[in-house]
Amino acid sequence: MIIFGTKGYLYQLAILTLVCGNCGNPAAHTLRKRVTKFTLFFVPLFPLSTKYATQCTFCGAEHKVTKEQAEQLQAQAVGGPGAQPYGQPQQPYQHPGV
Numbered sequence: 001m002i003i004f005g006t007k008g009y010l011y012q013l014a015i016l017t018l019v020c021g022n023c024g025n026p027a028a029h030t031l032r033k034r035v036t037k038f039t040l041f042f043v044p045l046f047p048l049s050t051k052y053a054t055q056c057t058f059c060g061a062e063h064k065v066t067k068e069q070a071e072q073l074q075a076q077a078v079g080g081p082g083a084q085p086y087g088q089p090q091q092p093y094q095h096p097g098v
């Protein structure tokens with residue numbers, strides 16, 4: 001009998017100060033990597049999928065980012081203060097027609 005399945009791993013890569021697209025606050029965001037691995041007999045063999053997201057610590061909103069964006073954000077986090085969020089000015093999301 002072969003026992004196989006998946007197992008999820010969550011990594012916190014960095015903490016960044018970004019203007020949240022949801023609440024509009026310049027709040028701390030955690031940059032997370034979620035890896036789903038294929039397991040055989042409960043031994044993780046290889047990753048099936050890798051997803052990246054930032055989560056606002058102010059309102060809890062999660063924003064999906066691409067691997068490229070995640071790497072860029074991580075590089076900025078290492079670069080320290082003065083780095084621009086997302087590498088370019090970002091406007092907070094505004095509700096249309098309000």
Ligand SMILES: [Zn+2]
Pocket residue numbers: 020021022023024025027056057058059060061
């Ligand atoms: Zn927020």
